[in-house]
Amino acid sequence: MSDKIKIKFTVNGDSEEREAVVGETLLKFIRDELNLTGTKSGCEIGECGACTVLLDGKPVNSCLVLAVELDGKELLTIEGLSKNGELDRLQQAFIDHAAFQCGYCTPGMIMAARSLLERNPNPNDSEINKALSGNLCRCGAYQEIRDAVKDSASK
Amino acid sequence: MSDLKTVGTTVPRKDAMEKVTGAAEFIEDRYMGPMLYAKMKKSTVAHGKIVRIDTDKAEKHPGVKAVLTGKDYPNMIGLYLIDRTFLAVDKVRFWGEPVAVVAATSEKAAAEAVELIEVEYEELPGVFDPREGIKPDAPIIHENLGNYEIVPIFYPKPGTNIANHFKIRKGDIEEGFDQADHVLEKEYYVPQMQHVPIETHKAAVQWSPDGKLTVWSTAQSPNVVRQLLAKSLDIPMHKIRVISSYIGGGFGCKAGASIEGLLVPIAQKYPGHIIRIVFDREEDMQGTFTRQALFSKLRTGFTKDGRITALQYEMIWDGGAYTEYGVNIVRAAGYSSTGAYDIPNVKTDSYCVYTNNSIGGPVRGFGMCEMQWGIERQIEEVAKHLNMDPLEVRLKNGMKRGSTTASGQVVHDVDYEKCLKLVADKIGWGKQESGKDGKLRGKGIAGLVKCPAQPSNAASSAIIRINEDGTAHVMVGATEMGQGMLTAISQIASEALHIPVDKIDIKVPDTDFTPYEWQSVGSRITYTCGTSVKRAAEDALGQIYCIAANLLEVPQEDLSYDGKKVYSNKDPNIKATIREIADSCKKCTGEGIAGPIIGRGSFVPTNMTNLDPETGQGNPGLFYCFGATGVEVEIDPETGVVEILQLASSIDAGKAINPQLATVQLHGGTIMGLSTALYEEVRFDKGIMLNRNFTDYKIATFDNVPHIDSFIVETPETNGPYGARGIGEQPMIGVAPAIANAVSDALGVEFNSFPLTPEKVWRALKDKK
Known part of the structure; x- marks a missing residue:
């Protein structure tokens, strides 16, 4: 019934060719088509940041991007951060600082922070605040997240 | 207790690896089976009779499998006061109340079909302010209040909108005011707030052909969901299985049972299918529990040396359209109505009033944030009136070991004084700082206390x-x-057990396999579940000793256990490893001994009692947790913006089982308190919730959160596991009054409601001039 378009992209380093439903969000595509459920849905209107993924290295709210826009791009999700069971140092820093409670915002938070560190390897508090202000954490782990990001940057 | 090995140490979270890798399973991440998707049709009026519902077009819509209305499914549900149906029957009582539910083969088809349902209402006059709703001539929202089933510790007034009237009569209020040199009386207001967990409410149900109902739910208590569904649907408990996943934030909104039962009749039509509902953000905002608004009047009598002799507290709570859970918040606020202070003469009337606003219900603090806002603001005014240091007034009246609460319960294991002094010292109490560039600085302190609000059993x-x-x-x-x-x-x-944490596995509950737990609410789990786990471990240890005694042929009293092996005190070479004891369970002759080892433990409070219906006197608290908040603010008089320069938070955890996690929780509660103090307020226009997303309903994010200085005080709780008590909710309670006290200190104006938005602060300053 729905129109579909064939798209080519890489996801977490692997090349993929899939059909994407026209009008469907990247968030839905990631969760339902790619079965990468680490990316979370919190508001579906770009307000909470829980669905943050990196598209060609840039953080996006995947609920505000269409799946068909993935064509020709590189997608990195939370599942792509650890390699061969080795955690990314940012993931380890989140554990060391207990930088989460419920963990629902954590994948999006880590992706947004990962992107910040790529742009700015040594961010200060106000740069972290600015870069992550689109990611809400209702459990209020903000202080621990700041510490985790700085700790990870210093390593 | 100095020889503790694990308790009191920071070990990484059990769920850490899953949560940082995206592997943690939340309900919507689970593959359950063939799925049908449900969407709700919601009322467009706040109070009205349902004249007609036409579902014909929706039923014929491609992909639609079932449409259900309240008439098809009038079963009632509720935790304390059974006043709710899953779908509105005959009339709607709040804007956005579900009137029908559609299940279809895709979410899109379900959403389209919802739009095809036609509902005609005859609007009724509404009640949008509980102070109006309490009046004798107010429109009645629940005509059948007198017929509702209710736990008999609540006192509804049939024929009115009063769902509960809780009373405290302690000492002699007249005498208390007679002893006073001064009397202050003020009115206070706390608006509704929303919990906004980043994961919204979700549920899925499946009916198997043999009559078994399986429920997946974001609920904070699988056992309460099972209990309430069993009663509502008349299904025996062994035929209901409730499965939990990781929950993406609760804060009270996922307590009790809410949406799970909505889908059962549809599941019964399609055995084997999974019927799932996922609330969108807007539905989560307006369709789930909000924090009840509170209009209160507080009258305090005090002597010229700052001793409070009498307190009269009237609380009128906006219970919203249904108060099945809210009646207990009103009760808890009533029996705790002196806050952290020992006041000999108290008269409290706490009313839960139905309105046509969104449903009121449990939120972190369970009435304490709202009720202690008034207490902590008024103490500040008492101090100002006497030209005394507010800290001194708090210390003078603050609870100590042996003090009594409003309900006359004696508190033990208290060091409120330490909590206050820690935050005061941290923010440099007593030292006036001056702001730069015309900005104004002030400091404020507030205390707090909370016990779990739970049934006595x-x-x-x-x-x-x-x-x-x-x-x-x-x-x-x-x-x-x-x-x-x-x-x-x-x-x-x-x-x-003396077994390392990494050799222990623990999972989230599934009622078919995990033993009973009332609810994960009220900051009670560390204490209650912790006690039962400690007892189960002791039971298992007893079995380990018993098997070892048989195996080694050494009397139990002559054995020791070091976590790895059991050995004879007389000859350490006579030993058996834990592995040998747990596995072989047999002697060298091949004869079996006992096992496998299964420890069991349970806990039910023995220190709680019912409360006298007329005086509210008795013991409602399992334990009391005290704390304090200290704040330094700087205000820009041009804009009214409040900047938090210092934020210090102390809590008496008794014993922090895991100091790092206790601190994170303390920070989290403090931040939620900060967020409500400065930003959060649900706005209604004749019952219509106006701010239903994160743009219109702002919560604190990185930019708004300063560094927090935290203090975990450890005054051991005599009966808590290793001296521990729960601290989850408490850090939130003192933040709003501490900030308001600080802003008041800076500007010399009173604030009787929050949030302290720039507009409110600016206007207060302007009115002063």
Whole structure:
């Protein structure tokens, strides 16, 4: 019934060719088509940041991007951060600082922070605040997240 | 207790690896089977009769499998006061109340079909302010209030909108005011707030052909969901299985049972299918529990040396359209109505009033933030009136060991003074700082106390299975919503069993397999579930000793256990490893001894009582947790913006099972308090919730959160596991009054409501001039 378009992209380093439903969000595509459920849905209107993924290295709210826009791009999700069971140092820093409670915002938070560190390897508090202000954490782990990001940057 | 090995140490969270890798399973991440998707049709009026519902077009819409209305499904549900149906029957009582539900083969088809349902209402006059709703001539929202089933500790007034009237009569209020040199009377207001967990409410149900109902739910208590569904649907409990996942934030909104039962009749039509509902953000905002608004009047009598002799507290709560859970918040606020202070003469009337606003219900603090706002603001005014240091007034009247609460309960294990002094010292209490560039600075302190609000027999239980290799599984019914239950409970088990935490497995509950737990609410799990786990561990240990005694042919009293082996005190070479004890269970002759080892433990409070219906006197508290907040603010008089320069938070945890997680929780509660103090307020226009997303309903994010200085005080709780008590909700309670006290200090104006938005602060300053 729905129109579909064939798209080519890489996801977490692997090349993929899939059909994407026209009008469907990247968030839905990631969760339902790619079965990468680490990316979370919190508001579906770009307000909470829980669905943050990196598209060609840039953080996006995947609920505000269409799946068909993935064509020709590189997608990195939370599942792509650890390699061969080795955690990314940012993931380890989140554990060391207990930088989460419920963990629902954590994948999006880590992706947004990962992107910040790529742009700015040594961010200060106000740069972290600015870069992550689109990611809400209702459990209020903000202080621990700041510490985790700085700790990870210093390593 | 200095020889503790695991309790009191920081070990990584049990759920850490899953949560940082995206592997943690939340309900919507689970593959359950062939799915049907449900969407709700919601009322467009706040109070009205349902004249007609036409579902014909929706039923014929491609992909639609079922449409259900309240008439088809009038079953009632509720925790304390059974006043709700899953779908509105005959009339709607709040804007956005579900009137029908559609299940279809796709979410899109379900959403389209919802639009095709036609509902005609005859609007009725509404009640949007509980102070109006309490009047005798107000429109009645629940005509059948007198016929509702209710736990007999609540006192509704049939024929009115009063769902509960809770009273405290302690000492002699007249005498108390006679002893006073001064009397202050003020009115206070706290608006509704929303919990806004980043994961919204979700549920799925499946009916199997043999009559078994399986429920997946974001609920904070799988056992309460099972209990309420069993009663509402008349299904025996062994035929209902409730499965929990990680919960993406609770804060009270996922307590009780809410949406799970909505889908059952549809599931019964399509056995084997999974019927799932996912609330969108807007539905989560307007369709789930809000924090009840509170209009209060507080009258305090005090002597010229600052001793409070009498307190009269009238609280009128906006219970919203249904108060099945809210009636207990009103009760809890009533029996705690002196806050952290020992006041000899008290008269409290706490009213839960139905309105046509969104449903009121439990939120972190369970009435304490709202009620203690008035207390902590008024103490400040008392101090100002006497030209005394507000800290001194708090210390003079603050509870100590042996003090009595409003309900006359004696508190033990208290060091409120220490909590206050820690935050005061941290923010440099007594030292006036001046702001730069015309900005104004002030400092404020507030105290806090809370006990779990739970039935006097709310139980917990635990099972510990020792594996053949000496590792263990801990099985409990508590849920993990971020508070760190899995980790803290594992640490308690580890301590008692002498088995390292990494050799202990623990999972979120599934009522078919995990033992009973009342609810993961009220900051009670560390204490209640922790106690049952400690007892289960002791039971398992007893079995380990018993088997070892048989195996080694040494009397039990001559044996010692070091976590790895059991050995004879007389000859340490006579020993058996935990592995040998757990696995072989047999002597060298081949004769079996006993086992496998399964420890069981349970807990039910024995220190709680019913309260006298007329005076409210009795023991409602399992334990009392005290704390304090200290704040320094700087205000820009041009804009009214309040900047937090210092934020210090102390809590008496009794014993922090995991100091790192306790601190994170303390920070989290403090930040939620900060967020409500400065930003959060649900706005209604004749029952229509206006701010239903994160743009219109702002919560604190990185930019708004300063560094927090935290203090975990450890005054051991005599009966808590290793001296621990719960601290999850408490840090939130003192933040709003501490900030308001600081702003008041800076500007010399009073604030009787929050949030302290720039507009409110600016206007207050302008009015002063």
